[in-house]
Amino acid sequence: MQFIKGHGTGNDFVILPDPDNQLELTAELVAALCDRRRGIGGDGVLRVVRAAKHADGADLAGEAEWFMDYWNADGSFAEMCGNGARVFVRYLLEADLATPAGVALPVATRAGLVRARVEGDVVAVEMQRPRVYDASTATLGGLTLTGAAVDVGNPHLVCALPAGLELSGLDLTRAPEFDAALFPAGVNVEFTAPGEPVDGADEHTLMRVYERGSAETLSCGTGACAVAAVALHDAARDTGTVAVDVPGGRLTVTVTDSSCWLAGPAVLVATGEVAPTALRP
Numbered sequence: 235m236q237f238i239k240g241h242g243t244g245n246d247f248v249i250l251p252d253p254d255n256q257l258e259l260t261a262e263l264v265a266a267l268c269d270r271r272r273g274i275g276g277d278g279v280l281r282v283v284r285a286a287k288h289a290d291g292a293d294l295a296g297e298a299e300w301f302m303d304y305w306n307a308d309g310s311f312a313e314m315c316g317n318g319a320r321v322f323v324r325y326l327l328e329a330d331l332a333t334p335a336g337v338a339l340p341v342a343t344r345a346g347l348v349r350a351r352v353e354g355d356v357v358a359v360e361m362q363r364p365r366v367y368d369a370s371t372a373t374l375g376g377l378t379l380t381g382a383a384v385d386v387g388n389p390h391l392v393c394a395l396p397a398g399l400e401l402s403g404l405d406l407t408r409a410p411e412f413d414a415a416l417f418p419a420g421v422n423v424e425f426t427a428p429g430e431p432v433d434g435a436d437e438h439t440l441m442r443v444y445e446r447g448s449a450e451t452l453s454c455g456t457g458a459c460a461v462a463a464v465a466l467h468d469a470a471r472d473t474g475t476v477a478v479d480v481p482g483g484r485l486t487v488t489v490t491d492s493s494c495w496l497a498g499p500a501v502l503v504a505t506g507e508v509a510p511t512a513l514r515p
């Protein structure tokens with residue numbers, strides 16, 4: 235089985251080209267591929283399949299040739315992955331499966347159609363405008379933080395750290411507790427602190443994230459969009475640009491009246507063959 239490894243600000247993925255949907259991809263195989271000691275290692279899997287050939291992409295086949303079949307590292311599905319979409323587009327271009335330059339390249343996802351633009355190292359994807367819709371709490375190591383629930387196609391809970399606490403002091407080796415009634419399918423939890431002013435951005439926020447299905451990651455694109463939406467909301471703005479610093483680098487999020495652009499580097503770092511039978515269990 236051919237694979238490619240890529241990442242966007244350290245959020246890393248195993249990419250599986252499967253244009254005609256012939257791979258028997260299971261939750262167990264995904265978890266084995268993402269295992270960092272016994273497999274290739276990754277925060278998730280991106281299967282590259284023609285939209286027309288996948289039940290979850292077929293409705294969008296008239297608008298996009300390719301469907302991003304995204305799986306979390308534990309083998310669960312997610313509706314959307316912002317960094318995954320950026321890495322997916324980098325792969326399509328490098329594999330000559332799409333043409334770049336100026337045009338917005340459509341990609342089908344479980345959360346609908348996204349469009350990408352590529353400029354050098356930077357891949358930007360246009361996703362749905364994040365919706366800040368409720369208040370809730372997350373509890374981590376005895377510390378309960380208030381936060382905002384945000385829908386970016388997938389669920390997020392954005393919690394600002396109180397003054398005096400540092401992001402680096404959080405123990406994210408264990409999952410934060412959250413309100414399962416508000417988030418019955420689980421939630422990605424972002425922890426934030428304010429950043430210094432940055433040229434070209436209206437707001438600047440630092441974040442760490444504990445992702446549903448992948449644990450702590452170095453970056454989360456949809457998480458950055460959720461964080462940006464909350465930063466703008468707190469600043470009484472409807473639209474604007476927010477620099478979001480994650481442990482793996484910087485993402486730039488621009489919220490418009492109708493959508494949300496997520497921009498940052500996306501690179502492919504390796505390619506190879508893997509034998510599923512050699513993986514665990």
Ligand SMILES: N[C@@H](CCC[C@H](N)C(=O)O)C(=O)O
Pocket residue numbers: 245306311312313314315316317318388389422445446447448451453454455456457
């Ligand atoms: N890292 C991703 C989000 C991946 C999905 C998430 N773990 C979920 O289950 O919703 C991103 O860059 O957006």
